[in-house]
Amino acid sequence: MESFDYCIVGAGVIGLAIAYKLSKHNKNSKILLIESHHQFGSETSSRNSEVIHAGIYYPENSLKATLCREGKQQLYDFCQRFNVPHKKIGKLIIATDNCEISSLESIKHNAYKNDITLTLLNQSDCQKLEPNVNAKAGLYSETTGIIDSHSYMQTLLTLAEQQGVLFSPNTEFLNAEKISNGFNIRLNTQDGEYKLHCRSLINTAGLHAPSIASNIDTLNKKYIPQYHFCRGHYFSYQGKAPFSHLIYPVPAKNTTGLGIHSTLDLSGQVRFGPDTQYIDSLNYDFDSLKQGQLKEQFINAIQRYYPKLDNTKLHPSYTGIRPKLSPAGDTPEDFLIQNHNIHNIEGLINLFGIESPGLTSSLAIADHVMNKIINT
Numbered sequence: 001m002e003s004f005d006y007c008i009v010g011a012g013v014i015g016l017a018i019a020y021k022l023s024k025h026n027k028n029s030k031i032l033l034i035e036s037h038h039q040f041g042s043e044t045s046s047r048n049s050e051v052i053h054a055g056i057y058y059p060e061n062s063l064k065a066t067l068c069r070e071g072k073q074q075l076y077d078f079c080q081r082f083n084v085p086h087k088k089i090g091k092l093i094i095a096t097d098n099c100e101i102s103s104l105e106s107i108k109h110n111a112y113k114n115d116i117t118l119t120l121l122n123q124s125d126c127q128k129l130e131p132n133v134n135a136k137a138g139l140y141s142e143t144t145g146i147i148d149s150h151s152y153m154q155t156l157l158t159l160a161e162q163q164g165v166l167f168s169p170n171t172e173f174l175n176a177e178k179i180s181n182g183f184n185i186r187l188n189t190q191d192g193e194y195k196l197h198c199r200s201l202i203n204t205a206g207l208h209a210p211s212i213a214s215n216i217d218t219l220n221k222k223y224i225p226q227y228h229f230c231r232g233h234y235f236s237y238q239g240k241a242p243f244s245h246l247i248y249p250v251p252a253k254n255t256t257g258l259g260i261h262s263t264l265d266l267s268g269q270v271r272f273g274p275d276t277q278y279i280d281s282l283n284y285d286f287d288s289l290k291q292g293q294l295k296e297q298f299i300n301a302i303q304r305y306y307p308k309l310d311n312t313k314l315h316p317s318y319t320g321i322r323p324k325l326s327p328a329g330d331t332p333e334d335f336l337i338q339n340h341n342i343h344n345i346e347g348l349i350n351l352f353g354i355e356s357p358g359l360t361s362s363l364a365i366a367d368h369v370m371n372k373i374i375n376t
């Protein structure tokens with residue numbers, strides 16, 4: 001049976017970043033990266049806002065706060081070094097009425113605890129920065145940016161392959177049996193079933209991570225969290241962009257997202273979203289039954305900060321699904337990254353709940369996983 005040092009399950013941005021870093025720092029290791037689809041990044045990693053987050057909202061010292069801060073810096077450096085299209089365009093969080101101004105103060109304070117400096121702007125500063133936006137006050141984040149996530153993932157894969165990683169698309173993980181020196185793994189490939197051995201198994205299957213974990217024979221089920229799938233819809237906005245920065249409302253209390261915001265892609269196209277809609281099973285369909293109602297909700301949310309919105313230019317675009325560890329209304333959970341210190345299985349690393357800011361944090365998550373491997 002063929003044997004690998006590492007088998008990484010799932011080639012989204014997290015699996016790719018881990019493959020890149022592991023192969024960079026372990027030149028003689030045999031590393032396999034498997035992906036059930038025919039292409040890398042076919043799920044959450046290509047269904048997001050493509051924002052390089054500053055790290056503003058997360059609780060101090062949480063993994064989300066620290067890995068976002070470290071990951072952001074690494075990501076900008078990586079993009080610069082390897083010519084990945086990106087732009088540090090900045091983000092404006094706006095208070096549309098006076099009662100939201102105190103929320104800006106608490107967001108600024110939380111950001112400060114995470115080592116992020118935000119600038120408080122008055123109404124006329126906001127007007128100068130974004131003439132089409134209705135704002136009583138705002139917070140400006142200079143280090144927020146946008147990235148071409150496909151190009152980023154392609155670069156990670158190219159570098160990883162140059163460093164010796166074997167990438168196997170159309171390869172589905174079926175199950176793993178723990179043995180003394182690692183795992184025997186069963187895969188489904190286009191040529192039928194295939195078995196291999198690996199010393200270390202890294203589960204980066206995103207929305208499917210709990211299902212992968214439940215097919216590892218000796219893993220106690222109590223370490224497998226329940227996911228709460230939360231779908232977000234995006235509408236594209238036809239024509240010339242009315243803004244030059246990312247525009248975010250103040251998030252509502254107990255919200256599961258950051259509010260329906262406006263992002264720009266690198267071609268200057270505006271999109272609005274995502275909303276938050278808890279669903280029972282994985283389904284990327286745009287909620288067509290409720291499309292009229294959904295559009296109405298988007299229009300109401302957007303018009304609060306962009307009164308000149310032309311509704312006829314709003315078109316359904318795509319959806320993404322967040323792998324949430326907490327149910328609707330609960331405080332958001334942190335990323336959950338488990339090694340043998342938690343579940344007692346040498347060589348196994350499970351990554352759960354890698355929702356936003358996972359794209360921004362990807363390179364720092366890869367470092368964190370490598371530290372967990374070194375500590376095993």
Ligand SMILES: Cc1cc2nc3c(=O)[nH]c(=O)nc-3n(C[C@H](O)[C@H](O)[C@H](O)COP(=O)(O)OP(=O)(O)OC[C@H]3O[C@@H](n4cnc5c(N)ncnc54)[C@H](O)[C@@H]3O)c2cc1C
Pocket residue numbers: 009010011012013014015034035036037040041042043044045046047048049050051052053171172173174204205206207208212232274319320321322323354355356357358359360361
């Ligand atoms: C609506 C939305 C907006 C977001 N916006 C941002 C943002 O602006 N900035 C930011 O930093 N983050 C953002 N995120 C978060 C970010 O997109 C995710 O954290 C990141 O993409 C997660 O990557 P992943 O590799 O864990 O998962 P995925 O990209 O889902 O990759 C997992 C891979 O595993 C594969 N897989 C599953 N099962 C198997 C199997 N049995 N065998 C083999 N392969 C398998 C899947 O096919 C998939 O390719 C957003 C997320 C959502 C949902």
